[in-house]
Amino acid sequence: MNMRNIVIPLGLAALIYVAYDSLGWQGVAAVGGGILMWLLLHFTRLMTVMRRAAERPIGYVGSAVMLNAKLKPKVNLMHVVAMTRSLGVRISQEGQEPEVYRWTDGTDSHVTCEFVHGRLAKWTLERPTKPEPIASDSGPSPA
Structure with missing residues (x-):
């Protein structure tokens, strides 16, 4: 059980x-006025945060690399939703711990985040591999 659920009300x-x-x-x-x-x-x-997230596609982030650089544990x-301004695509099953969400940018790079008890535990950045350029068998073209 999360101690914050007990300590804050007490x-x-x-x-x-x-x-x-x-x-x-x-x-x-x-x-009472201060608490309110x-x-x-x-x-x-x-x-x-939820209004801003509702205006963007689910699981989209402007730059996955920048999101990866800004993330911090716990x-x-x-x-995280406030940083991305988008809800993440849920990868894990409903009610399963850890909760896993993914945000993808326009270049198909994506950040996968794992949340344990609602806190960021770890994240990974995956970037698509670039295809190797096809080498031409013909020699230098005559000028």
Whole structure:
């Protein structure tokens, strides 16, 4: 179980208790307003990221190489979606850990990301191989 699901609500409850103990109901109102503002900021960011992602094709990124350079371990899926401005194509089965998503650019290069408990664990960049140029058997052309 993710400890954040326990620690954050307990911390908020403790903050409300301390506010009530020191300032009474005015303190609870002030801390409650701050918590509500924090929640609204996160909700607004989530909606902005999802609106931008809805405007682009699923699994498309402008440059897979640049995405590969910007990725860092332990960022959450929403952060990666915000960077790509696109939802990734799901490779793994629904509800299976790790969750695997792929973003592809116009040159068929793609970045495959694995998320464990919603956090980026590892990623790989794959670029298409260029076909070797066909060597001509004829010698130099006369001038």
